[in-house]
Structure formats: C-alpha cells, structure tokens
Amino acid sequence: MRVDVMVIGAGAAGMAAALKAKEEGAEVLLVERDERTGGILNQCIHNGFGLHYFRQELTGPEYAERFQEKMEKMGIRALTNAYVKRVEDRRVILVTEQGIEEVEVGALVYATGARERPFGSLMIPGDRPSGIFTAGVAQRLINIENRLPGKRALILGSGDIGLIMARRLTLEGMEVVGVVERLPYAGGLLRNVIQCLEDYNIPLYLSSTVVEVRGRERLEEVVVAKVDEQFRPIPRTERVFKVDTLVLSVGLIPQVELIENLVVKNPTSRGVGVSNIGQTSRDWIFSAGNCTVIFDLVDYVSYEGETAGRYAAKFVKGEIPRxxxxxxxxxxxxxxxxxxxxxxxxxxxxxxxxxxxxxxxxxxxxxxxxxxxxxxxxxxxxxxxxxxxxxxxxxxxxxxxxx
Ligand SMILES: Cc1cc2nc3c(=O)[nH]c(=O)nc-3n(C[C@H](O)[C@H](O)[C@H](O)COP(=O)(O)OP(=O)(O)OC[C@H]3O[C@@H](n4cnc5c(N)ncnc54)[C@H](O)[C@@H]3O)c2cc1C
Structure with missing residues (x-):
C-alpha cells in the first residue's frame, strides 16, 4: 500500500494535521492505536479547551468531536486499533486487526503525544503496594471506565493535571487530603489553584515532597517532608498521611521512541526537533503536538498540527523551501x-x-x-x-x- 501522507496518532495534533494535509490535496491515512480518535482529549471531561481555537470553552470530548465531524465530512481515512511498530526509510510497519501491514509513505506526520513520568523514575523508597496511579491512569479509570481508584488520596505534583485531578476525585466522592509540590509555588495556572483547590478546601503543601510510601498489599501511608532549595528533604519535617491512593502528576515526557534513531531531538524539550513548518531533520518526516514539546493548551497543539499537515502535503508535491x-x-x-x-x-x-x-x-x-x-x-x-x-x-x- 502507498499513501501520500500518513499521520501517526489521532490526538489533537494528528487530527488537525490530517485535515490540513487533505485540504492541500494529499491522500491521507490517519493511524491510531486506540479504538477511537481524539487521543487524551477523550478522557479530559472538564472544560477549558478551545478558548483560542474556537473562542468557546469546551470539554475535551467536545473539542475532539469538532475535528472528528470535520474528518468525517472530508472523508479522511482513520485506521483505529492500529499500532505503528516501526518507521523505516519512507516505510511504516503497522500492526492492525488484519495483521501486519507495510505502507510506503510520501511524507509522515508523527503525532504520538506524550507519556507520564512513572513512579519508578522518582526513586521513592518504601514498599510497592497497589494504590499508586499516574494522573492519566486515574483519570481514565474515573472518566472512561467509571471506577474510583480508592477512598482517600494524596496528590503529588501541582501542575494543571494534578490540580484538575484533585477536583475530579473530590467531585466523584473521594477525600483528597492534599496536593504536594516540591517547588515554592504551584506548578499550574492560578485559575486552576483557585477553582480546583481553594474552592474545595484542599490544602497545597509547597516546598514538600513524598519521601516514603508504606503499605503491605494496598497503600496505607505516605510520608511527606519539606525540601530545601535543592529539593533535598529536610530531616525532622516528616508528616504522615493515612491514604489508600497516591496520584502522581509529575510530568509528561514527549513520546519519541519510534523515530528517535531517524531524527534530531530538541535538546530543551527532549521531544522531536522540528522547524516552524513542522519539518524534522529528515525531510519527509514532520511532527507536531506533545511529542515535540509539552504544550499548555490544546489550541496550540491544533495550530502546530495544521502547519505540519499542510507542509507534509506540500513536501509530497515538491513545494517546500529548503x-x-x-x-x-x-x-x-x-x-x-x-x-x-x-x-x-x-x-x-x-x-x-x-x-x-x-x-x-x-x-x-x-x-x-x-x-x-x-x-x-x-x-x-x-x-x-x-x-x-x-x-x-x-x-x-x-x-x-x-x-
Ligand atoms: C489531564 C489533562 C488535562 C488537560 N487539560 C487541558 C485544558 O484544560 N485545556 C487545554 O487546552 N489543554 C489541556 N490539556 C492538554 C491537551 O489535552 C494536550 O496538550 C493535547 O490534547 C495533546 O494532543 P496530542 O495530539 O499531542 O497528543 P495525544 O492526545 O496524546 O495523542 C497522541 C495519540 O497518538 C496515539 N499513538 C501513540 N503512539 C502510537 C503508535 N505507536 N501507533 C498508533 N498510535 C499511537 C495515542 O494513542 C494517542 O491517541 C490537558 C492534558 C491532560 C493530560
């Protein structure tokens, strides 16, 4: 099989890229490993999406729906439940429900998003009980699978995702005993500190971190200590929280693995390095979204996706400046x-x-x-x-x- 432009990942970046590549006249194939398009937007049921792009405040699924409807109208082929296993020289190997397929591409838009920093990377000593979740996994359990991760939770990390999860868990009936942040200020937007913590009387522990987790099978206690300016725990400042759930919201990492041997990375974001037209160091590979840099707002992801898609199609037509x-x-x-x-x-x-x-x-x-x-x-x-x-x-x- 051959396509002009293949887009890997049907999140905000990939959907926008597919639309613009099609508008530019290319034959497009959008490949997504999940069973539906939309990416992370599908599980973000809070509002706060689309203020720039649509000049309206939408939820994640509503934001995704606008692109999905447009893709349908434009007849864009989206192959879901299809996992991209390997990218080679102008060839992509997919695992689909029908088996393994090899597709030759004129250009590629790589839009695989980001993954969450896991518990193991934090080097926190103690037991390894159940009850420790990344924010994205907890969010998926609640918003998509309709299951609560526990009864009493502590959240590590006060970026927007941690703050939004504090509110979500509270609204769903869990008790959130606090949000712990190692910086002396909250990581997320001020509006989220007010709307997600202050409005629900959830304490924010600044200049603090988790130093130990305790529990045999299920998490029982989390030990939190104050930290100095180098983030070293200060002895005798420990405080014990009795919780059965620890939610980690300690950062996203651009997902670059499939093409990291083919392209130059952005040393400052550790994502795929791109130009302002979304082109990587390999002329036929374009990239956009959280796999290039972690964006604050989905609107920016969509704009960048559009640019990458448009120029990927132009590349196929040989219309690209060097x-x-x-x-x-x-x-x-x-x-x-x-x-x-x-x-x-x-x-x-x-x-x-x-x-x-x-x-x-x-x-x-x-x-x-x-x-x-x-x-x-x-x-x-x-x-x-x-x-x-x-x-x-x-x-x-x-x-x-x-x-
Ligand atoms: C909890 C949370 C709250 C947020 N809140 C807001 C907010 O209030 N307002 C706002 O503007 N933004 C918010 N954002 C940010 C915004 O949602 C993201 O920046 C944006 O949706 C990322 O889009 P993306 O396309 O880069 O990545 P993703 O949505 O992650 O899409 C990447 C896609 O690639 C697919 N994929 C990856 N690897 C493969 C493979 N090998 N083969 C096939 N498919 C693959 C994945 O399954 C996924 O669907 C929030 C994000 C999170 C996580």
Missing part, C-alpha cells in the same frame, strides 16, 4: 520550540523561562517585548515577524530580567 535557520535558547530560557526557522511561514515561538521573573524582556533578533509575571510552568507563545529576523544566520531567544 532553508532552515537554527533557533536556540539564550539567557534564562529553559525550553524553546521550534529549533529551526524556515522563512516560508512566520515564526511562532513557544518558550518556557528558567526561573520566575516579575518582569522580563524577551529578545529575538530585532524583536524585543516586555512580559510580566513569568513562571517556568506557563508557556509563552509569541509571533515574530520576518522583518525582525532578516539577515540572521542563527536565532537566539533570550529573556533579560528587568528590575
């Missing part, structure tokens, strides 16, 4: 995306700062703008005009602290 100017992080910048700039399209930069700053001046080529209340957990999205980048052979992105 120029790629490197983009790299400068002072106070922890994450920058994309890592190349191709002048065919304006440069939309996504970045995270290294430390909280009351005021910072973002400098990119001839572009400079001041921003207030910068924190590493909030992604900054800025459009840079071509004029500000003219003549540069390298683009350095820095943020100067303004006093």
């Amino acid at each position: 120029e790629k100017i490197p983009v790299r992080p400068g002072k106070n910048v922890m994450v920058v995306h994309p890592i190349w700039y191709t002048p065919a399209e304006p440069l939309t930069l996504y970045l995270r700062v290294k430390k909280p700053m009351e005021k910072g001046r973002l400098v990119v080529g001839r572009f400079a703008r001041e921003f207030e209340d910068l924190v590493p957990s909030e992604m900054l999205r800025v459009k840079i005009s071509d004029r500000d980048l003219e003549g540069l052979d390298e683009i350095v992105v820095s943020v100067e602290e303004v006093n």
Whole structure:
C-alpha cells in the first residue's frame, strides 16, 4: 500500500494535521492505536479547551468531536486499533486487526503525544503496594471506565493535571487530603489553584515532597517532608498521611521512541526537533503536538498540527523551501520550540523561562517585548515577524530580567 501522507496518532495534533494535509490535496491515512480518535482529549471531561481555537470553552470530548465531524465530512481515512511498530526509510510497519501491514509513505506526520513520568523514575523508597496511579491512569479509570481508584488520596505534583485531578476525585466522592509540590509555588495556572483547590478546601503543601510510601498489599501511608532549595528533604519535617491512593502528576515526557534513531531531538524539550513548518531533520518526516514539546493548551497543539499537515502535503508535491535557520535558547530560557526557522511561514515561538521573573524582556533578533509575571510552568507563545529576523544566520531567544 502507498499513501501520500500518513499521520501517526489521532490526538489533537494528528487530527488537525490530517485535515490540513487533505485540504492541500494529499491522500491521507490517519493511524491510531486506540479504538477511537481524539487521543487524551477523550478522557479530559472538564472544560477549558478551545478558548483560542474556537473562542468557546469546551470539554475535551467536545473539542475532539469538532475535528472528528470535520474528518468525517472530508472523508479522511482513520485506521483505529492500529499500532505503528516501526518507521523505516519512507516505510511504516503497522500492526492492525488484519495483521501486519507495510505502507510506503510520501511524507509522515508523527503525532504520538506524550507519556507520564512513572513512579519508578522518582526513586521513592518504601514498599510497592497497589494504590499508586499516574494522573492519566486515574483519570481514565474515573472518566472512561467509571471506577474510583480508592477512598482517600494524596496528590503529588501541582501542575494543571494534578490540580484538575484533585477536583475530579473530590467531585466523584473521594477525600483528597492534599496536593504536594516540591517547588515554592504551584506548578499550574492560578485559575486552576483557585477553582480546583481553594474552592474545595484542599490544602497545597509547597516546598514538600513524598519521601516514603508504606503499605503491605494496598497503600496505607505516605510520608511527606519539606525540601530545601535543592529539593533535598529536610530531616525532622516528616508528616504522615493515612491514604489508600497516591496520584502522581509529575510530568509528561514527549513520546519519541519510534523515530528517535531517524531524527534530531530538541535538546530543551527532549521531544522531536522540528522547524516552524513542522519539518524534522529528515525531510519527509514532520511532527507536531506533545511529542515535540509539552504544550499548555490544546489550541496550540491544533495550530502546530495544521502547519505540519499542510507542509507534509506540500513536501509530497515538491513545494517546500529548503532553508532552515537554527533557533536556540539564550539567557534564562529553559525550553524553546521550534529549533529551526524556515522563512516560508512566520515564526511562532513557544518558550518556557528558567526561573520566575516579575518582569522580563524577551529578545529575538530585532524583536524585543516586555512580559510580566513569568513562571517556568506557563508557556509563552509569541509571533515574530520576518522583518525582525532578516539577515540572521542563527536565532537566539533570550529573556533579560528587568528590575
Ligand atoms: C489531564 C489533562 C488535562 C488537560 N487539560 C487541558 C485544558 O484544560 N485545556 C487545554 O487546552 N489543554 C489541556 N490539556 C492538554 C491537551 O489535552 C494536550 O496538550 C493535547 O490534547 C495533546 O494532543 P496530542 O495530539 O499531542 O497528543 P495525544 O492526545 O496524546 O495523542 C497522541 C495519540 O497518538 C496515539 N499513538 C501513540 N503512539 C502510537 C503508535 N505507536 N501507533 C498508533 N498510535 C499511537 C495515542 O494513542 C494517542 O491517541 C490537558 C492534558 C491532560 C493530560
């Protein structure tokens, strides 16, 4: 079998990419390992999706539905229950219900999303009882399988996912005894701290971490201690929480495994490195979404998916410029995306700062703008005009602290 553009992963990025590639005239095949399209959106039943893209506040499934309906109207072929096992030179090996298939592709859009950092990676000493879940698994159990993970829970990690899970578990009848965060400030948006914790009287323990888990078969106790500035536990600050459930919301990792031997990675996000048109270091492979960098908002994922899909189709038609100017992080910048700039399209930069700053001046080529209340957990999205980048052979992105 041969297709012009294959899209791997039918989450927000993949669906947007498939639509734009089709609009550009390509024959598209969208491949998804799950039984339905939509990706992580299917289990996010809270609202807060689509404020930029649709100028409306939708739930995750509602957001996904808008793309699914459009895909149906446009006759996009979505192959679900199909797992991509290997990507080779312009060939993709799939495991489908019919068996193993090999597809030759003109271009590929890789949109496999992210996975959650597991318990094992945290090196927490103690027993290994049941009752420890990643936030995504707990969310899937509740929102899709209609099962509660336990009765009394503690949450580790105060990013938006941890905060949203604190509210969800409470609304479903569990007692949430607190959210533990090693940073001196909450990781998620202020609006989520208020709407998910304060409104439900759930305590937030800052500068703290889990130092031990105890329990024979099922989790019984979690020991939490204060940490110093290097996140080292401070002796004699331990506090014991009697809980049967520990929910971990300690970060997402871009899922790059299938193509990591084929493409250059973004050293700052550890995701697939792409240009502003979604192209990787291998000209026929494009990529978008959380497998490139962990985005705050699904709207951004959709925009990036659209760009990657459109340019993947253009690549098949031989309509793609070759120029790629490197983009790299400068002072106070922890994450920058994309890592190349191709002048065919304006440069939309996504970045995270290294430390909280009351005021910072973002400098990119001839572009400079001041921003207030910068924190590493909030992604900054800025459009840079071509004029500000003219003549540069390298683009350095820095943020100067303004006093
Ligand atoms: C708990 C939670 C709450 C969130 N809340 C908000 C919010 O309030 N507002 C907001 O804007 N955003 C929110 N987000 C973020 C937003 O949902 C994500 O950024 C976005 O949906 C990610 O889309 P994606 O396409 O990159 O990845 P995904 O949705 O993860 O899609 C990737 C797809 O690839 C498939 N796949 C992976 N590997 C293979 C393979 N080998 N073969 C076939 N298929 C494969 C997966 O099954 C999956 O369907 C939230 C995210 C989470 C997890």
